[in-house]
Amino acid sequence: MIVTGDFDPNLIITNADGIFCSFCQQKLKTFHSAKVHIERKHLIPRTVVQCKICSKTYIHKANFRQHVVNVHEKRGDRNLVENYGIIVANETC
Ligand SMILES: [Zn+2]
Numbered sequence: 267m268i269v270t271g272d273f274d275p276n277l278i279i280t281n282a283d284g285i286f287c288s289f290c291q292q293k294l295k296t297f298h299s300a301k302v303h304i305e306r307k308h309l310i311p312r313t314v315v316q317c318k319i320c321s322k323t324y325i326h327k328a329n330f331r332q333h334v335v336n337v338h339e340k341r342g343d344r345n346l347v348e349n350y351g352i353i354v355a356n357e358t359c
Pocket residue numbers: 287288289290291292303304307308
């Protein structure tokens with residue numbers, strides 16, 4: 267079992283009944299999905315990307331970029347979006 271980064275494996279409970287989140291006792295299928303669940307729901311991310319248009323926050327730039335494409339480009343906010351979803355418009359208005 268490989269644990270990447272500084273994630274604490276003690277946050278995941280494994281017993282005869284399965285794998286559980288130590289925060290909310292939710293049952294999870296695999297160790298990996300438990301790790302992802304805990305990182306997303308219960309841990310404060312080290313780096314956060316924030317959308318300047320709607321203030322949503324994302325841990326991963328890829329997710330943020332997807333958000334920009336799916337939400338803002340479709341709504342016609344494309345002029346607010348520069349390369350790779352970096353928002354520049356707020357700096358000038
Ligand atoms: Zn949980």
